[in-house]
Amino acid sequence: MTTLARLDSVTRRFGSTTALDAVSLEIRSGEILGLLGPNGAGKSTMLTLLQGRRRPTSGTVELFGGDPSLARFRSELGSTPQETALPDTLRVSEVIDLVAAHFPDRVPTAQLAEEFGFADLLRRQCGALSGGQKRRIAVALAFAGRPRLVLLDEPTTGLDVDARHGLWAAIRRHRADGATVVVTSHYLEEIEALAERVVVIDRGRVLADDTLDAVRARVESSIVSLRSPSAERIAELAGVVRAERLEEGGPEGGRVDRLDLTVGDSDEFVRTLVGSGLPFERLAVRGASLEEAFLALTLSDPATSERTPA
């Protein structure tokens, strides 16, 4: 397996905000890598660094063994513009031809249009297209030069279900033809449909880098909240991935803590809890948000987190 691109302890700051914080990552040939994280997590910054559009504040970014800010190292890289980017006055075929002209082994315009379903739009000016049509063309542009590495930033945002599934099928087909694909999304569903390896990032840091199954198992978790004087023992019960304890005074001065427990299977955990005979009150169960699920991933040793409110 070959490493196509690499970030080595890369930090990127914009003024006082840190978009990426000492991130290291390797992109290997032949995989679909999903970059999952909430908006503003640093996914797009990571892609602009790989595209050579921005430089890291510190650390090194390598693309095909060189500095991506030099044009020659980008000759096998394909990426998507934002759908609002297409120049309004140019016709679709003119945009495809312009982008494809940068690559030695381009896909013929008609073939690309056929594959991504816009053969009937080639003569239209981009300004006359709908958002979904622009989105399909933007994704097609990433494949116009038969790249070995493709970066897709939120490729199906704003598409209807049919168009989304069509695009996923096209991405998988190119993967089968040997392309390596990095796809960012804040939709778990999209990552699940495409990726084999998943990197979870939030606030500029990599929280997890694992196979899809491993990440999915963690992400599909629930939060069980309750109050109990025996918080420590409850946190050690089977099934608890992560426990967050908030100290609260009891009604008569006794110690009663509120607990937020991240668990894989909430039904199973509640059975265990009842079976243990430990006292608890005000039990509530809810699905974990992505952020909470990702937070659970950062803890190798479960049930050790403790937080005291200020």
Place this chain on the structure above:
Amino acid sequence: MTTVASEPRTTGRVSMLHLYGMHVRALLLETLRVPIAIIGSMVFPAMSLLFFVVPNRAVADDPELATQAVISLSVFAVMVSALFNLGLTIAENREKPWDPYLRSLPLPPAVRISAQLTATSALSFASMIPVLLVGALATAATASMSGLLLGLVVLAVTSIPFLLLGAAIGYAFPSKAAIAVIQVGMFGFAFAGGLFFPPQFFPDWLEALSRAIPARHARELVISAVDGTAPDLWMLAGALAWTLAAAALVLWLYRRDEGRRYR
């Protein structure tokens, strides 16, 4: 997994000339499909000639002064178009997402910049046609055919520093600031360079200052090309120095640029 960094594929090469041609074509199409954008730079210099030179018969009826006035306003037309069209277009494009996308393609900066310069010069020359028409029809300006052709070639070459300065302004400033900088620079160059008022009538200090202004170099070089006289060394040296300095500035600004920065 290894650390082997793969060699770029060597099958097939992209012709930089073809790529340059594609970018020029796209840039011209984008402008020509909204032609109102270039009307201002086409009309303004011809109107200056029509209102300031033509009614002044002392200049308009004198072949030498009239020819110099037409040349001055042709230089002005090309300069305005270069600074305005290029500076503003680049500044605006940096705020849109298409230009950043082009930067992710294997596109060497020199190819993109020269395509922008070429597309703008084509439009600049279009903006000079009304000036030449008014000059030929309504003044005593004359030029031999060879003088006219040589003058056009020299004008094209001497417009390069204005194109580069326009590009530099575009890469250095957001579009609203670029407009202000262009306007100040444009009129400063035009007055100090003797494009509106002949330098023969300048006081000594202004004449000395004027010799450092690129508009003056362009004016004098085009006049000597049209007249068939030998240019002075200071004109050639000045034009060359501005061209090299502006080219270095643009390349540095382009490499430094990361699109619009918000803090």
